[in-house]
Amino acid sequence: MKREIRVGLCGCGVIGEGLVTALQQHADVISARAGAPIRLAAVADKDPARLDIVRAQDPSIALLDDAFEIPKRDDVDIVVELIGGVEVADRLVRAALDAKKHVVTANKALLAERGAALFELAEANGCDLYFEAAVAGAIPVIRVIRESLASDHIRSVRGIINGTSNYILSSMANDGAAFGDALKAAQEAGFAEADPTLDITGGDASHKLALIAGLAFGARVLPSEIPTEGIEQVDPRDIQYARNFGYAIRPLAVAERLQDGALDLRVHPALVPQSDPLAHVDGALNAVAIQGAMVGPSFLSGLGAGAAPTATSVAGDIIDIARNSLAGAPMRRWYLPTEGAQEIQAIADLSSRYYLRFSVQDESGVLAALSGALGDSGISIELMVQDVDDGDGGTATIAMLTHHAHEGDVRAALDAIDDTHLTTASTHLIRIVE
């Protein structure tokens, strides 16, 4: 009865090594809580040096250079996919499911792009496909939405789900550093990849948000359909103005069901009021705020990246699958997407408050002309501050918060203003989320 559950690990990078350590060092609690010993039977990686590290920990583990050998093994019940990327990982996960192996993956890109087909394949083969580590590292957002809130109509999910972006914006806020310097510091501290493109452009967050939208709303969403902006345009001055207005700037992902049934999905830096717990999520922490019809506000925070925290999520999934297997049945819990394509609101139709920063000539009449132009477009100013810039350029900065307006109207008004000689540089816009 209490048989052993055997794991095959594909990809032994940072998270994989964390998982190897966890399965070794916490073998006692893991087997107690799973109901049977969980043994790492095989590890595959192209890099022999990584396999050497595994061999040093436990010489009994089979070491392979080809991940596709893992699903073929009779001594593997659960395949853990940590190789990343889409194409090869897709083939690997398919091979595992076809071989009736359960799968745990941390691969948000794979699931966001190919999830629908993979979950169908898992269902057809009677296998589990778990992915807690794909979204927000150690924060159990997948399990909470899928299980704890399973009875609720979820209204919105807002989160800081890219640790690199949050680390950079936090250090800009704390040190007043420019974006490029903060990025470099983050790379040196190991909080940003050598190629951070996917993180700082919002691409990584849009992958995760597609998965969240699938779970929360049953929506079949591709990341490319999600309006996405990175944090590169955020200037230390924006952070300073925001702070003076009572806000922090955070890299947000937003998923909300609108009154008309459409989905408001977006990834962008946003001003968040200091009274919102998201404003206090600093550094490499991630956080997710869920609003449900019954549950009300629910807030989760924790480390969004790092070997040990992410490995905890992978190991939690392994234990869940082990329990399912020991009980004699996979659970095949409800997956994404269940309701097919849904309308996603165009960003031009968004109704929001906005932070605007204008660079203008320091001469009389400019502010009047500016507010006139905004007013003519139906955009009303809530709060405004004007600073004469240092230096002899004769320029000034006007920062303001608007009342609610449609983004299409705001963009059109800003384009018209920037086409005049009122502004000396293009105007910065950051959305307010509250």
Added chain:
Amino acid sequence: MKREIRVGLCGCGVIGEGLVTALQQHADVISARAGAPIRLAAVADKDPARLDIVRAQDPSIALLDDAFEIPKRDDVDIVVELIGGVEVADRLVRAALDAKKHVVTANKALLAERGAALFELAEANGCDLYFEAAVAGAIPVIRVIRESLASDHIRSVRGIINGTSNYILSSMANDGAAFGDALKAAQEAGFAEADPTLDITGGDASHKLALIAGLAFGARVLPSEIPTEGIEQVDPRDIQYARNFGYAIRPLAVAERLQDGALDLRVHPALVPQSDPLAHVDGALNAVAIQGAMVGPSFLSGLGAGAAPTATSVAGDIIDIARNSLAGAPMRRWYLPTEGAQEIQAIADLSSRYYLRFSVQDESGVLAALSGALGDSGISIELMVQDVDDGDGGTATIAMLTHHAHEGDVRAALDAIDDTHLTTASTHLIRIVE
């Protein structure tokens, strides 16, 4: 295959009514996510008026005045126990398990007192016994510890797990109200029971903490073994002094594994630094901060009480059991306690920093005598403020924070001081948790 899962509800008070509403209004998402329709087959309550409310919602539900009829019914797969109390609920849950019905309960007192035997009975009968709603209402602390963090060694759990106490301390902080007035306002606002004893004395939190200690540490703990203090002794002046020192006063429950293997378990009001997210958990919100060896810091907050939030947790458990049943096997996930009795640190052995408030004669030499007496006991003052009291009593208040000290030494020193004529009233002590 897609058969129906049938629920029998025992006790239709506030949470029960919330559950009836949830199962009706969210039937669509619930059946989609459970994998089969979930039908409320029968409801039992002694109060005919409550049954009338159920009848108005759905006349097809069987209505009974005797909860013990529910486990006997062939058309019930899951028994939901919401009658509360220990003795009758114990017999009811036993009857359900003996009849091979799965059980969902929100009854913290029952599980804290009788959990060990009940979980054994569930195991013996091959039944599930779920209890997410027993701790912290809508916050999924049970599921997160039991599933998401199942691979981790949990080091500490700290939480605000009694909403009534937090509501009272919050309104004392916001309005400067005295404890008695704040309690009365909480009762009028529906945030405190007519008999709030169990909430304000910390008893309710000690029940919940016993369950948390069971899950987090496998410890078999009875609530009576947990050093517990209520919030009745907190004075508006304490909240004010704490704020000036950079702290908030919160009703905390603490569970921590000490270096020597013993458990530090306690329930009491505590000073929490403003930099701690727990300091910002206001009103009826609950929150739990978990520290794991691998996962690092994990923070959860949400509504700790109320019909709909608590019903969400009950319904999530029902859906989980439904999935288990549909998969053909109950999960019988790891329960508490797994490791039997463990040593609980005596409160006198606690090493902590302390907030102390002395009422003294306003005359020279008092402060010197006071700090001398503390110093002689090895208690070192970190921060101190002295206020001459208004009025003509010739008294003063000295509030201070100490460096780390053993509570036994501090209590002995305070007893000695209060035995002299230095103080005009007994000295207030509140622990600092950081």
